Structures are given as structure tokens and as C-alpha cells.
Amino acid sequence: MPNRWLSVEEIAEYLGVSKDTIYAWRERKGLPAHRIGRFWKFKAEEVDDWVRSGGSAEPSEEQSN
Structure with a gap:
């Protein structure tokens, strides 16, 4: 059952x-x-697709200003 x-x-x-x-990642x-x-x-x-698209990335300081 590889796709469970x-x-x-x-x-x-x-x-x-x-x-x-x-x-936290699910909510925010x-x-x-x-x-x-x-x-x-x-x-x-x-989840793999989400990570690859940058979903788990922390915003850089430039992006948050």
C-alpha cells in the first residue's frame, strides 16, 4: 500500500x-x-509538491520588509 x-x-x-x-505549517x-x-x-x-513549491520556506528579511 505505497500511497496510503x-x-x-x-x-x-x-x-x-x-x-x-x-x-503550525498546516494552520499558517x-x-x-x-x-x-x-x-x-x-x-x-x-506534501512533497508543497515543499518543492516553497511552502515550507521561511520568508527572507527582504520579503518581510
């Missing part, structure tokens, strides 16, 4: 960040996530 839904814990491990970072930066019941689930392919 990943949990918050699994996607955090996949990206090498904390669960808190995943929740539009990390693609899907609510299934009371759980957030992720597709690795969607």
Missing part, C-alpha cells in the same frame, strides 16, 4: 520536523492536510 494516508507523527518523521511544526502556511474524523491525514505526494 500518513498521520501527523508519520509526516513529521518523514519531513524531519516536530509535530508542532506540522500543525497551507500544508496540505485532510481531516478524517478527528484526525489530520496527509498524502506524501501532496
